[in-house]
Amino acid sequence: MPLLAFRRVAMRLAGAVILLVLPALGPSTAAADPAQLVQSTAQQVIDIVKTKTGADRQAAILGVLQASFDLPAMGRAALGTHWNQATEDERTRFLKVVATAEARAYSERFGQYAGQTLTVGKVQQRANGASIVDSKLNQATGQPIKLEWEVRGDRITDVKVEGVSMIMTRRSDFNSYIQNHGGKVDALLQELESRAGR
Amino acid sequence: MIESLSGTMKRKARRSLVAMAVAATLMGGCASGDTGAAEVWDPIETPNRFLFSLNRVVDIIALRPVAVIYRDWMPEPAQKSVRNLLDNLGEPVTAINEVVQGEPGRAATTMARFLVNSTIGVAGLFDVATSLGLERTKEDFGKTIGLYAGVEPENGGFYLMLPVVGPSNARDGTGLMMDYLVDPFRILTFNLAIDWTAYQAARYGMNVIDYRSRTIFALDDLEKNSVDYYAALRSAYTQNRADVIRQKREKTDTKSELERRDNLALVR
Numbered sequence: 001m002p003l004l005a006f007r008r009v010a011m012r013l014a015g016a017v018i019l020l021v022l023p024a025l026g027p028s029t030a031a032a033d034p035a036q037l038v039q040s041t042a043q044q045v046i047d048i049v050k051t052k053t054g055a056d057r058q059a060a061i062l063g064v065l066q067a068s069f070d071l072p073a074m075g076r077a078a079l080g081t082h083w084n085q086a087t088e089d090e091r092t093r094f095l096k097v098v099a100t101a102e103a104r105a106y107s108e109r110f111g112q113y114a115g116q117t118l119t120v121g122k123v124q125q126r127a128n129g130a131s132i133v134d135s136k137l138n139q140a141t142g143q144p145i146k147l148e149w150e151v152r153g154d155r156i157t158d159v160k161v162e163g164v165s166m167i168m169t170r171r172s173d174f175n176s177y178i179q180n181h182g183g184k185v186d187a188l189l190q191e192l193e194s195r196a197g198r
Numbered sequence: 199m200i201e202s203l204s205g206t207m208k209r210k211a212r213r214s215l216v217a218m219a220v221a222a223t224l225m226g227g228c229a230s231g232d233t234g235a236a237e238v239w240d241p242i243e244t245p246n247r248f249l250f251s252l253n254r255v256v257d258i259i260a261l262r263p264v265a266v267i268y269r270d271w272m273p274e275p276a277q278k279s280v281r282n283l284l285d286n287l288g289e290p291v292t293a294i295n296e297v298v299q300g301e302p303g304r305a306a307t308t309m310a311r312f313l314v315n316s317t318i319g320v321a322g323l324f325d326v327a328t329s330l331g332l333e334r335t336k337e338d339f340g341k342t343i344g345l346y347a348g349v350e351p352e353n354g355g356f357y358l359m360l361p362v363v364g365p366s367n368a369r370d371g372t373g374l375m376m377d378y379l380v381d382p383f384r385i386l387t388f389n390l391a392i393d394w395t396a397y398q399a400a401r402y403g404m405n406v407i408d409y410r411s412r413t414i415f416a417l418d419d420l421e422k423n424s425v426d427y428y429a430a431l432r433s434a435y436t437q438n439r440a441d442v443i444r445q446k447r448e449k450t451d452t453k454s455e456l457e458r459r460d461n462l463a464l465v466r
Contacts, residue, residue: 105423163441169424169433172237176429191425 034131034151035120041068041156042118042135049110061110062103070155071099077157078170079185082178086185094185097192104196116140118147130157238357238367238436246359250428253364257410261362265410277408279323284405285334286315286322290382295337299345299446307332340373344443351440351447357432362406365435 041064048060065071075095076083086094121134131151136144150158158167174188181187240246268277289312296305311327311334319326328334344351347369355368366374378384387397417431424430 101423105419108422109419160437160441162438163444164434164437168437169420169430172433173424173426173430175237177426180426188425195425 033123034133034149035123037068037151037154037156038133038135038149039118039120042120044068045106045110046118058103058107061107062099065099065103065106068156070152070157071095071102073152073155073157074102074167075099077167078174080171080175082175082185090185090189093189093193097189097196100196101192119144238432239353239355240357240432242356242358246357247428249359249361250431253359253361256362261406261410262414265407265414268407269411269414277411278325280404281408282315282319282325283322284401284408285325285336286312286319287383287401288336289315291377291380292335292337294380295339295342295377296335298339298342299337304335308335338370338373339376340370340439341443341446343369343373344439345446351443352436354436354439357436365431367436367439370439 044064045061048057048064052060072095075098078098079086079094083091117138119136119138121136124132124134126132129152133149133151135147135149137147138144146162148160148163149156150160158165160166177191178185178188272280289308293305293308293312296302296308311332314327314330314332315322315325318324325334340354344354347353354370358366358368358371360366360371360374363374383401388394420430420434421427
């Protein structure tokens with residue numbers, strides 16, 4: 001009798017464990033192919049650059065950024081340890097203004113880079129669950145530019161241009177600015193907001 | 199080991215060892231930030247920032263306008279020729295570095311490039327070697343130090359802002375100095391008492407303008423999109439050098455190494 005009961009409990013436990021583990025496995029196995037994500041994002045941006053200009057282009061690129069990139073995570077990463085010390089209000093303001101700033105920056109960059117092609121290469125899995133997609137931006141003159149895209153789940157979380165991570169550069173930038181202005185996130189917010197207003 | 203080398207090589211070897219020792223002691227700790235991303239160690243930030251603002255003034259007034267004119271008005275083939283010539287003058291230093299890095303095959307390819315381009319390519323103006331299949335590589339002593347130093351590539355010692363040259367650090371600054379000292383062209387023209395200032399102005403001046411013309415877009419972008427340009431540049435520079443050194447350390451590119459060996463057979 002006790003043995004049967006034990007087996008029943010064990011089966012139920014096993015079942016419960018499997019049910020718990022499956023959803024955790026789910027997202028990573030069901031994630032969209034990272035290379036596909038990078039390719040389609042690049043294609044969307046190229047199409048936008050060809051067909052739109054000015055404020056339209058910026059708005060369209062912002063749309064692509066919001067759909068393909070994990071902007072909240074990127075914003076949090078760019079603020080680093082200061083995120084924990086920021087108030088709720090500051091955080092919302094920050095995410096909003098950083099999204100606009102990034103959209104404008106990418107819009108200007110892509111405006112310059114017209115008529116170039118992106119060749120997507122191999123995908124590597126990193127230990128922390130992110131995938132790194134290698135790619136090359138082929139230019140008419142000079143060497144191709146090495147781009148690495150960090151993809152977590154089904155969103156892009158960082159781009160490295162010739163080894164320079166956009167997030168890490170931003171983080172150093174913001175960190176230095178905050179420290180030089182008395183450690184206040186608000187000072188950074190004001191600077192970013194005034195730039196966005198221009 | 200040093201005793202077995204000849205006179206001048208002994209001096210050079212000793213100098214290199216001293217330089218390496220200096221570099222090693224200069225490799226200090228980085229301020230460790232959050233989630234493993236360390237901030238660049240910058241103990242002399244105030245003088246660095248001052249030099250940076252001086253550099254920017256010179257850049258805005260003189261260097262950048264000249265670089266823009268060079269980029270926009272100099273015909274593309276002429277720009278290529280200038281770049282080929284400057285690259286060719288730098289091949290011996292690259293070869294020396296490749297030997298020290300333990301890649302004699304690559305060094306041989308680089309010297310082959312130098313010979314081919316200097317003769318057939320009319321003193322380096324035409325890059326004939328690449329069309330023969332000899333790929334160009336660029337090595338400097340900063341990378342060599344980074345290859346052998348037992349620290350993570352991001353750690354290049356303290357950050358250093360150099361006049362005109364721009365961002366650097368203890369490792370790369372030492373590297374620049376070493377490359378300058380062992381450069382055969384510099385030694386040659388110095389010993390032959392060729393008009394020294396004219397040679398320096400021409401070669402290094404052209405180097406600066408050519409390099410500046412190629413970085414106009416990246417630096418403009420960085421300046422426009424950062425709230426603290428100095429910090430952003432410091433981070434970008436450190437990351438770029440770290441990536442290059444990390445690639446050298448990993449050296450997983452066996453396919454291209456084999457290709458290089460095949461190309462060597464062409465020259466023999």
